[in-house]
Amino acid sequence: MSRTGALPLRLLIIIPTTLLFLIAAMLIGGISLHNSLDTGRAFGQQIAQERSERLENQIKLLTQRLPAILELNAQGIRSGRLDIQQPVNMAPWLYTQIQQSEHMTFISVALPDGRYINGARAPASNGQTNIASNFLDGELTLASYAPNPNGSIGHRTSALTAYDPRQRPYMQAALREPGQLAWGSIHRYVGLPDFGISMSLAVTDAQGKVIAVCGVDMALAEISEFIAHIPLGNAGIAYLADAEGKLIATSSTAIPFVDPDTPSVRLNLASHPSALLREVSQHNIQPFSHILDVQGQRYLANIRRIDLGHGLHWQLGVLLPEQEFVGKTMKTTRQALGLMLMILVLLALCGALLGGLIARPIENISQLANSRALNALQQDSFKNSPIREVRSLSASMAHLSDKLAESIDELENRVIRRTRELQAANDKLQQLSTQDSLTDIANRRAFDQHFNQQWLMAKREQQPLSLMLIDIDHFKAFNDKYGHPAGDQALIQVAEQLAAQLHRSTDLVARYGGEEFAVVLPNTSLEAAAPLAEQMCKAIASQPAMIDDKPYFLTISVGVSSMIPGHRQSPKALLQRADQRLYQAKSNGRNRVSMDE
Template sequence: MSRAGNLPLRILIIIPTTLLFLVGAMLIGGIFVHTSLDTGRAFGHQMAEERSKRLASQILQLTEQLPAVLTLNAEGILSGRLDIQQPESLAPWLYTQIRQFERISFISVALPDGRYITGARDPGENIQPHIAANFIDGRLKLAGYQANPDGSLGARNSELLDYDPRQRPFMLAALKTPGELAWGSIYHYAGMPDFGISMSLAVLDAQGKVIAVCGVDMALERLNEFMADIPLGNAGVAYLADAEGKLIATSSPTLPFVDPDNPSNRLNLATHPSALLRKVSQYQVDDRPFVGALDAGDSRYLTNIRRIDLGYGKHWQLGVLLPEQEFVGKTEQTTRHALGFVLMTLVLLALCGALLGGFIARPIEQISQLANSRALNALRQNSFKASQIREVQHLSASLAHLGDELADAIDKLEDRVIHRTQQLQEANDKLQQLSIQDSLTGIANRRAFDEHLRQQWLNAKREKQPLSLLLIDIDHFKAFNDKYGHPAGDQALIQVAEQLAQQLHRPDDLVARYGGEEFAVILPNTTVTAAAVLAEQMRQAIAGRPAMIDDKPYFLTISIGLSSVIPTAEHNTRALLQRADQHLYQAKADGRNRVSMDEQ
């Protein structure tokens, strides 16, 4: 009892506190390990879901190109813009399309008598687009042809191959449901080892007779390349399968989608050599994805399997599988090591604190009192720099340094106020920029147009250079608004503005929303001839590319009035605008979808 009374109070407090701390640290450590593992798994599931959603979205964006191309070509045939009576004349159009859609393999038109022409990009690396037809060098004799600069048929560059499209899956599928978009089955390309999937549309005339079949094909190799680009970690995999469970594409060559011993046979999930893929074949998903963990051998995979609805009666299954060990293995090992190190460090610190507490307590208390006194100058003097305890020296020096930092902070306060003022000025500048921007389309508004025209007029007048002006109006836009509603009209205005802006490449060129469905383009230092070329490019860009509204294509056209002048004292901007407006009126009076301009 007497000895116990001689123990310092610090020891009596430190011993039970240390024991309680160690027990608490072990309990917290166990909870921390469990939480870390759950967090790792949750992160893995989140990553699998994110990769799955991204892949599904990109696959839908890719396959949505097929019905858009078919609809565009069918409308071209029905309108007479594409002449199927002279199928060789379709070559430039098909060649332009196959160059535009890089992941599509074939865009074709077949006629009831068996004639067939296609824009082709054969599967494989660095294959240049070309034209193929089966009526140039013999009836139903298919061959590839180089494309001339204008897209027309050039020299033959392949051997002849017997080819009757009426026996191919794309045409057979279209003829089952004439006038409706139809998916074909996955099949082998003629004369090639590659698989492809097609979508087709039988075009009907006014009497309901099939006059042509439009087809679009995509090689499965393109989907394999597409999926291989998605980052899935060291051992993660993704697969794409059809409704019957047959593989369409995978993210890894170690999981083939065709039988290596029989390349004409696509592998099935249920019988695949991979135990992992055989496991996922047990899960069929509908509207809700399957999210869980699958055991395959000694490994466990965090899994996300979802259904992708391609529309028109076709759906695929997409699976993303990530090894759980990649998310919890390192976390578990690192966490255990860290907790062990922390526990050992805390024990040592507690012992050292018990032994040295009395020795260091007094100077620390004095330093604390000095700090609490709020005497900044006294704090900066480093009064305990001669202490025999190094930690006390460091603490004193740190507090002195803190005092210096506080003094510097006071000096810098004014600089921060100046910086805030500059930020406010930048915000005001941004607000000024928004005042000259059209709130719907994001391009320049009428105010910005008037100011830019005035400035460019003065520049052209001073430098004696031509200044050209385009006034553009969307044809039949009121009827479009009345039929599809103002939200669709707004989307159409936004997409037209974007396509017009994409045609301009010089910093002083400006496209602005002039009012309603009217746009205006200012072209400094541009002759009427050069402006006419650009105007025609804009007209073709709008007419040749449909506006996609709610995933549906809508074809719009524009009429353009063009006027150009070298400004002098006798001219003014009002006259330039009036001439451009007169030409716009003339373009509409001549039938719309055209350019009217000054004489060149």
């Protein structure tokens, strides 16, 4: 500094130039980082909501099987098709039902005198099914029996256990309101370490007297396994809890729903070993979609209350780590910010060169730089200056401007590429959410959307809506014998053949689940749907599935139902009727069509 207190020209140029560009970099970097984080969080919340909706729909569909089975068995008892006077004769029916009901644990019938018989798939039995009864080897003494080839009761396979169904929650719940579907409380199974949820129905005769109680049980482990198949990322969690906050199922064995030290006790959200679930219990507002901060980690939470009907409500939660959605974004933003800071350093160094003896040319160049007039700087406006330093400075600024323009173009190109990649990923995600990945036909979600839309249209226009539910006969045995690749090829060929029978843009064939398919036929009566169903049966039966260049003939069973929707009816009514027709087709020998009478 001189005696007069004036600063050197070099410092007067360096200090303000550096500060201005530093502030600009901080503002641009801060805004970019904020926008990137918001975009990542919004995408994560969208994924959490989509996973939650998908789980809710699939859990509802899973639990809807229980009342359908109960109504079917109650109808069989009332009609006399199921002989409650000789309950041992019901064994083939119950055994067939449990084989066809993949996620069910017990399908049972109990009589007022305490006699009890069921078709059973014990948890952790790898899907093995058997029959159990409490009246064959002693009064009210339960044992398991191996089925004969025709489904009748064979030899005993377990020890005897005292069992009175009248003391069990499912029968007590049914007897409180005879004739009404009733959920039982979550309970432990007799002689097993597992928990289950039951639904029951007390069947009455014409005088209103209870003649039998039909029951269906599903182990909580089945629900946990079902949830675990939903993709939730590396550390995502999904859980189900009852109205009291006690856990019903979780998507990960690392987050148990029973106390490891006391397996007979279900864990509560408020006292769970997981700090994340304890934090969830503090938020009782449903639906709840927010960010939770737990021990320095942030989670995108989507919590909702799902109504399973008949007075039962569960809480469903999906929790996804925020880092999975914002981590890469933050890394990319930091790299861009680092590049900008490097450019700023270069600009500051160049500013030091502007401290020459001639102020005016330097001020002009500075004005051009501050106004971001890159074109003027690139033209090397002072290349003819008589001052060597000014010419050199002008040429340096022109070169720097070229580099800066290239850097800006490169950065813009990166942004464009990233935007295109994100759009492509979104398009792919949208396609995957409505298309079955194996058969390339519509998936369950697309079916639900289309079915509900056509139901509303049919209700508004009072036109008939027909629905087919289709199941490949003996597919599990085919899969076990020829392997999953052969089973997948069979599913693909069946899907292609079914789709080939449809010729209207409003008709839809979808994979309903496993080896089941569904066909929606808007503005189609039962009389018009029936020939199409027969045509599909013949097409499948006549066209063999080619496995390793060898033909294998498959058949299908079809349940057809049609109705003109009423004002107080829901799509569930048509689904249940079609499902009942499908069961009837199977019961009548398969490879056939069963329809409304």
